[in-house]
Amino acid sequence: MKARIFEIKRFAVHDGDGIRTTVFFKGCPLRCVWCHNPEGLEMKPQLGFYQHKCVHCGACVTACPQNAHTLQGGKHTFDRSKCVGCGKCENACLNGALRLYGKEMTVDELLPLLLADREFYETTGGGVTLSGGECLLYAEFCAELLKRLKEEKIHTAVDTCGFVSKSAIDQVAPYTDVFLYDVKAFDEDAHIRCTGQSNKRILENLQYIDGLGKAIEIRIPYVPQYNQQEIQSIAEFLSKCKHVKKVQVLSYHNYAGSKYDALEMENTLPKQLPSEEEVRTAQACFDVL
Ligand code: SF4
Ligand code: SF4
Structure with a gap:
């Protein structure tokens, strides 16, 4: 069994607690206009x-x-x-x-690379994060990799856009310590404008994971002209979830332009960046949860 990986990032500090190694799987079912990983969108190399x-x-x-x-x-x-x-x-x-x-790798090839930084994970409360693209497009592979990591007592996180099948969640949940879950908009039309897809399944899956009792960290990429009006409704929705441990509003940046050029892909990155004040105001809506 193989998966297509486009990056393995060591010493990551924004993909869950502590120092982590993040594995980026290639392919994503969404097309967020602000995507800063265009190299992760297509399944093909x-x-x-x-x-x-x-x-x-x-x-x-x-x-x-x-x-x-x-x-x-x-x-x-x-x-x-x-x-x-x-x-x-x-x-x-x-x-x-x-x-x-997009290089094909087996679990046996990945595992030693991920275990190499065990000492850093242990001293900082970190571990391994599976991300993308959308890692759960490779659910069977992820389940096997996470299982092997848990056998080594490594903390595991799955970073997902949530636009996946319930069976994919069921496969990885037993070996996942925390789900890092992206929420971009509450209103369905707003979500389609942001990502090209409805958010029905995403919100349902979030409730499903919450029902499983798994720890969840919500991440909200904040792009004012696309989801400024959504923040309050997202906060209300999340207030009903029992296992959301953290909500992070992520300030949008547009550094990825050179990658779009290198891949000859249409650069959809919005030009307008949020101010620090706007991000603080958005974050404040969740600090009261
Ligand atoms: S361009 Fe590079 S990656 Fe593509 S077929 Fe030629 S050698 Fe292989
Ligand atoms: S021609 Fe340019 S892209 Fe090709 S090998 Fe030389 S430096 Fe690299």
């Missing part, structure tokens, strides 16, 4: 070409079996339609201009 780092050495041209790279008149062209995501050009490029997002 994607090559990022960071043009500003290219020194036109031609190593990728030689390495690619698909002839996807060409150098002509000092100009490097990459034909994405020919790329099969083998990663040979990434290995050949010594300048970091190419990055393959």
Whole structure:
């Protein structure tokens, strides 16, 4: 059994308590306009070409079996339609201009990488977080990985958008210490505007996890022109949940522009950023829960 991973981030401090290693799974059922991980949206592997780092050495041209790279008149062209995501050009490029997002890994390959930082987890109350994209698109794989981590007494967190099947939740819940759960809007139309999908299943699944008695941390990406009007209704909804331990309003940033360019994806990032004051005001709605 394999899953497609696009990043393994060590020493993460924003993905649950303590120092953690976060595993990012590739593929997501939502299309949030503010997504800062565009490399995690598609299930298929994607090559990022960071043009500003290219020194036109031609190593990728030689390495690619698909002839996807060409150098002509000092100009490097990459034909994405020919790329099969083998990663040979990434290995050949010594300048970091190419990055393959989405490498297949087994649980046995991942586990030693995650256990390497056990000491940091133990001294800081940290652990391992599965994220994405949407990690629960690989529910069976996640369940096996989480089970093995629990056998090693590692604290586990699952970061989910909630747009998943109940059976996916059932598979991972026994081995998950805390769910990090994204809530973007309460009103269904507002949610569709933000993410392209209804939030019915997301809110139902949140209640379902709450009913299982699992600890939940809510994360609300705050993008004023999309969900400023939603904060109060989200707070009312969450006040009825029994196992929500923390609610975090996350200030939106638009640093991901270069990744959209490198992947030749349409950059949907809103230009307007929230002020610190706006984020504090939004957060205050939850501090009374
Ligand atoms: S990932 Fe493989 S197929 Fe794609 S451009 Fe690089 S070498 Fe060619
Ligand atoms: S190997 Fe890297 S630096 Fe060399 S031409 Fe290809 S992308 Fe540019």
